[in-house]
Amino acid sequence: MAKDKKVEQITDMDVDFTQWYTDVCTKAELIDYSSIKGMFIYRPYGYAIWENIQHILDGEFKKLGHENVYLPMLIPESLLQKEKDHVEGFAPECAWVTMGGSDKLEERYCIRPTSETLFCEHYKNVIHSWRDLPKLYNQWCSVLRWEKTSRPFLRHREFLWQEGHTMHATEEEARAETQRMLNVYADFMENVLAMPVIRGRKTDKEKFNGAEETYTVECMMHDKKALQGGTSHYFGDGFARAFDITFTGRDNQLHHPYQTSWGVSTRMIGGIIMTHGDNSGLVLPPRIAPVQVIVIPVAMHKEGVQEAAQELLETLKAAGIRADIDLSDQSMGWKAAQYEMKGVPVRLELGPRDIENNVCVAAKRTGGEKLTLPLENVAEAVKAVLDDVQREMYEKALKNLQDNTFDAHSVEEVRDGCQKGGFARMMWCGDEACEVKMKEQAGVTSRCIPFEQHHIGDVCPVCGKPAKQMVIWGIAY
């Protein structure tokens, strides 16, 4: 066996995590580069992951009463400028359309970096009475931000996302919606993506331009750096005032509605890769994997093997398992390595010996001894194995998060701990000046002010003034 002749060689993640990540993205056939910087091609296997994310989240949104809409891709400059903070935040990364055919346009159009302004323009037209509220809209689309540096899934110039935009009659209701959607994201990430999250609020420095409050779910990657999983914003009535959106209340008075927006993007796929992957490649959580089980017939040329493998495949499919089969003439070892690279959660081997004994052999992507499963009721057994994989993945990620989150009582402690890898919990006075110093002196940013607070000190270690709350600090993607 020529051990050095691998299917696709990937870089060791402990040697160069960044290169490992890029290797996995391309060699697991998730993505391809295009001729434009920061614009990527989602290959079938990568897009299928996004489709599964879409399918599950879309169902959750609809259960809660949200409706899907589609708004234009172009935003007139004058519209974008109506909300001051918002335009300031996005102006540096807007791409503009200036020509229509061969004619120069009177006004240039921004290719949407986000759609708050478009939703507001529309809401002004359709919201008149308290009876029109709430409006619970969601849009699946792509947005464009002219990023200076780009990386597959983590930072694209064009990326796919969903953006929910809701309008409510009262502040309480809008605030509740903000929390509700944050919890939808958190539950999805934990239960479906097997990614434990920290729920919390962003500091003013880190919040969305134009929002009153931004809430976030933060995750820890395998290299102990932070990735924001999703955000949910409470806007108050700021945009409503800027866009002059009003409704007549039950009190027969004019009011401005209260607004939220929330989104997750294909960046989440980058999170899955960096949370669960290993040196054999991608590891996909069963609940999101495009292929949950790959059936590999062994010694296919032998009488009856191929037929038995096909039958096994059909049994799994009939039970609702996303299963596939590899009938190619590649060697056993090649196939094993290939599906490990692609992160398929469970591999089922079926050869002459198994058929004789009426069993098949299961290998979990998460490792451990191979399992021998009776072919009788095999689908139920495979489902149990898939559940095991899902659970093991969550537990491993949770252990990584817990083992690498520490309490800190000085800037130096945060610096040393986070540079080595991890999240620091430290008390904070609430001043932005101290947050800036943390970046300068410890090289970290505030990830969030977690809902789950611990009292680990009385003062802000940066300035010595009384502390208001505990903040999670880390190095972020």
Next chain:
RNA sequence: CCGGGUGUAGCCCAGUUGGUAGGGCGCGACAUUUGGGAUGUCGAGGCCGUGGGUUCAAAUCCCGCCACUCGGACCA
């Protein structure tokens, strides 16, 4: 956007003092194989990233641009 590195076949790379391009892997066909990354034979595949310049002659020297990559800055 600032600095370093890199662009030659699908991938990894070689190509000398300038003289019109090569290897391995992969790919296709056939045969033998098949319980963890097979073997042999034959074959296909290149605007040398791109645009200019120097030269009798450029993959090679010079300049611009584009892309990738590593730092940094910036960043819902």
